[in-house]
Every structure is written in structure tokens, then in C-alpha cells.
Amino acid sequence: MQIKLIRSDLGVAAGAADSKDMIHRDGRRWWRCGAIIDVPQRACEILVGNGDAEPADEEAEAACKGWRDKRAAVLESREMLARGIEPEDREAFRRGELTGYDADGNSINEGEE
């Protein structure tokens, strides 16, 4: 079954053969956002459920029944995970008051000038 990757920060695991859906950045391989890949059912369920991908064919859609429920919350949680947002800062992230941390661990808001 096929899924579409919806993030640009998904690394490629060691041992995976090169494909046109991978890009090289910072000396590492990354999946291209929007890449459609074939995966087993369990991987489909996990990657869609984790907010990394969306079903890209009927088979995947059937495997991930109800995946659109609470999707906004799943994607928001996934974004916080990628940015390493601490639990005590999650409400501030939701309010748009911080987007991450600088190298010293101080809160930053990339939207602010």
C-alpha cells in the first residue's frame, strides 16, 4: 500500500536503497516531502498515525480508517515533537508564543522580528 510523506524532516534509514524520492542535505539523506512510497500495512498505520504521512491509495485509506479524526491535534503534536518542545512549553507553543529554542535552550519565536 502507498502513503504520501508530509514532512521534510524525515530521515532515510541506513541501508535503504537510493531513490529519486530522497534528497541529500547536511551530509544526510532525507525523504522528499510529498514522496509516495510503498510500505507494509503496519508501517502505514504507524506513520499515518504519527503524523508523518497520509494514505495515498485505497488500500492505505482502508488500513487507516478514521485517520482524519483529531488530525489537527496529531499534526500539532508531531510538530512539537520535531521541535523538541518541552511539556511545560506546549501551551505556549499552541498560543504561538514560542516556536523552539536557541542553542542555549532559551525559548525563541521565529515569527517575531
Place this chain on the structure above:
Amino acid sequence: MAKVKVKGTVIKQEIASVLTAVAQITEFSSSGAESETFEATTIDTSGAGKEYAPTGYSEGGSFDFSIFYDPALSGHQAITDLVTTPAECNWDITFADTGGSNSTMTSAGVGFSFTGAMNDGLKADVSLKLDQLIGYTT
């Protein structure tokens, strides 16, 4: 030279060639990695000091981390899948330094145990038995 904070570190697990972040990690540690030696002392060794020499092999040790365990979370189910269906798995730890340094590793086996206490959240400890060595940054 820098003192790298832990805040913002991301540990990723392979799901069908895709490295995706593991949620709700509270701490992590690597242990047991060492280059192996054998005792090379002989009767005619001079001095009191025992001699050791490298075997040429290194033990990869283990990589452990703790999480607030959410049994309904896909990412956490991906970890327990490795207990119910043993398989090697690739992992990545991306540090919170300015360059986003990372180390890669492969687990040959996974230990998973969870605990509950009245005054705490549901937690789990994950232990990865490493195949070969962590891909340390050089």
C-alpha cells in the same frame, strides 16, 4: 567547544526506511560500549603492572531511554512491535547542538518494561541491545 543542552534532542526510530521521532522521552543513556581487551601478562613481564592488549573487537553496548508511555500512540506501538515481532531496527539520535549532529545505531533486540505508580504518570523503559557500534560523529 560547547556544552550541548539536552532540550531539543530527538530520537528517531525506523519505520519502513523512514526515520520518525519517538515521542515523550524523558531521559536517555548509552552504556557498555567499549573496545575489548585481553590480559597479556606473562611470567616474564617486567614490573608489577599487568599487561593488556586489544582483541580488535568492540562491544556496542546498549542504548536506553525512558518515556511517558501512551499505549494508543502509534510511535510507542512501533517500539512494542519490536518485542512481539523481533527484528533489527535503525535508530538515530539528533543532538540539540547548533549543527544538529546525529549518531546512528541499529538495535538487534529491544527490552520494554512499563511501570505505574499512584503519584506518577504511566512510564516505560526501553533498552536497545545494539548490533555493532553507535555511529559516533567524528
